[in-house]
């Protein structure tokens with residue numbers, strides 16, 4: 001069974017952009033992965049130190065590509 005370490009409440013972290021879960025820490029062979037508790041296919045950081053910063057960057061909500069471009073419309 002996968003065993004997760006919860007991240008302290010006072011530490012800010014983005015929620016999983018796939019499902020909205022708060023990330024957890026998984027320990028694998030002495031290394032740490034910040035990941036979504038729901039699924040391995042959701043974003044997870046590389047094994048190493050606890051890298052919540054990386055998680056936050058990757059899970060930051062951002063507008064879909066192209067939505068900021070309002071001036072140019074494709075004329076066909």
Ligand SMILES: [Zn+2]
Nearest residue numbers: 016019036042
């Ligand atoms: Zn998720």
